[in-house]
Amino acid sequence: MGKRNRAAVVVLGDIGRSPRMQYHSLSLARQAHLNVDIVAYGGSEPHISVSEHQSIHIHKMPQWPTFPRNFPKILRPLFLILKPIFQFLVLLWYLCIKIPAPDCFIVQNPPSVPTLVAVKWASWLRHSAFIIDWHNFGYTLLALSLGRSSPFVSIYRWFENHYGKMAHGSLCVTKAMQHELSENWGIKYEHELDISKWPLFCMINLLNFSGLHHSRKSMMISKNLNEPYGLCDCISNGLLRADDNDPNLTPFTERVGTDIFLKENRPALIVSSTSWTPDEDFGILLEAALMYDRRVAALLGEDDSTGDEVVWEGIRDGKEFLYPRLLFIITGKGPEKEKYEQKIRKLNLRRVAFRTMWLSAEDYPVLLGSADLGVCLHTSSSGLDLPMKVVDMFGCGLPVCAVSYSCIKELVDVEKNGLLFSSSSELADELMMLFEGFPGRCDSLKSMRSNLMERVSSVRWATVWDENAKPLIHKVISERST
Missing domain, CATH: 3.40.50.2000 (Glycogen Phosphorylase B;)
Incomplete structure (x- = not known):
């Protein structure tokens, strides 16, 4: 299958409050010369450099409603169970139907459930590469409210680990996380993207x-x-x-x-x-x-x-x-x-x-x-x-x-x-x-x-992205298109 010259950036969250994924989108458009489809929630407006770029297209998904004030407490567990099912179906609809087939999906993690599952299924159905940008671990965030011993946290971690291993490439924000993924999760790296230390705002020239x-x-x-x-x-x-x-x-x-x-x-x-x-x-x-x-x-x-x-x-x-x-x-x-x-x-x-x-x-x-x-x-x-x-x-x-x-x-x-x-x-x-x-x-x-x-004055996101992220993206795209 030939290259499509497209990438999809997936965020199960407010794209305006996801600066790193906005930067990825700009780099994919400017430096990799790809058309970019962002699939995310609305809410806060993204930076004007993203919203007005001719090669970047933002697709805002409908969100699961919040609890009504008078919502019966006895029905809240059912409400919470239905939420990830709704999110999963909406994600699949957008990733498989609403947007053109991309060469690769780049997804922000967390949240892991149902995001990683939906993106993996979409990448299989559309013969696309699957890349995870690890910002943190979703199961540890869930543990803040439920406790580490909760069975729901264990199930969440299993999904995060299982589908994380299925990715064709991974990026992360720290060397410590890279070591954890490599040693304890079985997720290997060929390219390190330690971009956490670089001045991201300078990339889009917001101000001198x-x-x-x-x-x-x-x-x-x-x-x-x-x-x-x-x-x-x-x-x-x-x-x-x-x-x-x-x-x-x-x-x-x-x-x-x-x-x-x-x-x-x-x-x-x-x-x-x-x-x-x-x-x-x-x-x-x-x-x-x-x-x-x-x-x-x-x-x-x-x-x-x-x-x-x-x-x-x-x-x-x-x-x-x-x-x-x-x-x-x-x-x-x-x-x-x-x-x-x-x-x-x-x-x-x-x-x-x-x-x-x-x-x-x-x-x-x-x-x-x-x-x-x-x-x-x-x-x-x-x-x-x-x-x-x-x-x-x-x-x-x-x-x-x-x-x-x-x-x-x-x-x-x-x-x-x-x-x-x-x-x-x-x-x-x-x-x-x-x-x-x-x-x-x-x-x-x-x-x-x-x-x-x-x-x-001496370091820019664009340089680091070119040296680390771009080779990985090109590699996984080439492997999936042959």
């Missing part, structure tokens, strides 16, 4: 982050700053109180004529992207923010009635020091968002403010490139995957403080591009250390950003 001006940041977020999670906070009641209607003043910049200047007393901007799920303990960040708030007050001998200034000065060991206010912007959607927003309202923070936002694929990297620090709370259900949000932050030249777990050092080089923490107290220590003297000093923060920008 080294030249990004903070005025863009100010315009983008200022409209949301007057919506505090309490009666008042240090942003709404301090910085913007007198300047709401002045277009030349923002919390971060001041415009004089045609020139825009960064304020010396601006708050530090910290970004954390989260899916608001149990594998990311957002409580750690809240506790660390509270500790920072109280520690600065204690150092300066202040009580809770003070704190109207933007930056506090003091003397410690004969040395002048400065600590800024901190503005945390939390991006993402997920089930636990409302719960934590309620907790934020009760904290009564004086020197720290929180805002939650959902940004478009175009605005998100603008925020990352404008921030002073990123925080990652991902802990990994398997201990073998890496948070792609950190990859995005690094691609924008943003240093990161990340939760420490088994293979995170494959990504975070401590004191070179970020720091690791295991508790809220450790994160608070790092915030105190990194932002002492902000914005003029902060040598550690500046050094890490400099290291990242040097790497961003």
Whole structure:
């Protein structure tokens, strides 16, 4: 059977929230010169480079409905059993009927059930190659809610293992996962695609982050700053109180004529992207923010009635020091968002403010490139995957403080591009250390950003994809077409 010059990218999830699969789609179209059919759910819009590419076609599947509020509890088990059956049939319909026959299917895992089963069946029926991009293990995510001893977790793992072995090629995000698949799952690699360390955003040229001006940041977020999670906070009641209607003043910049200047007393901007799920303990960040708030007050001998200034000065060991206010912007959607927003309202923070936002694929990297620090709370259900949000932050030249777990050092080089923490107290220590003297000093923060920008300028996704993914894809396609 001859080559069809087509590839299908399969995601049983929101394609707008699957950046790595969007990058694969762009590389397949641009570098492998293939027509690409993306089969996924709708929800969030993908990046404009994907949605407007002439060779990329997005097919949005219907989703299984959520529980109605008054749905009888006795029927919920039946509802949950029918869900994967519905998903399986919809997937088969799209992969076998709705889209043209591809040379290969590239599927994101997890979820594994029924995705791997459906894609394997479709690849057999359409004589196509079957490639899995392993982001994590699905059975470990299921175990977060059911427990490792659950028979459903064991069944799920069997499906993931059985159909994983049937793939004609595999890609994964870490060397630790590659070793696990090779040694314990019997899945061998001929090409390593360790693309987890590379600045993905640079591939699609979203911005020249080294030249990004903070005025863009100010315009983008200022409209949301007057919506505090309490009666008042240090942003709404301090910085913007007198300047709401002045277009030349923002919390971060001041415009004089045609020139825009960064304020010396601006708050530090910290970004954390989260899916608001149990594998990311957002409580750690809240506790660390509270500790920072109280520690600065204690150092300066202040009580809770003070704190109207933007930056506090003091003397410690004969040395002048400065600590800024901190503005945390939390991006993402997920089930636990409302719960934590309620907790934020009760904290009564004086020197720290929180805002939650959902940004478009175009605005998100603008925020990352404008921030002073990123925080990652991902802990990994398997201990073998890496948070792609950190990859995005690094691609924008943003240093990161990340939760420490088994293979995170494959990504975070401590004191070179970020720091690791295991508790809220450790994160608070790092915030105190990194932002002492902000914005003029902060040598550690500046050094890490400099290291990242040097790497961003020398490494691109396209190069790594060409060297690793492209040969594997061409190989499996050639084998299936002969």
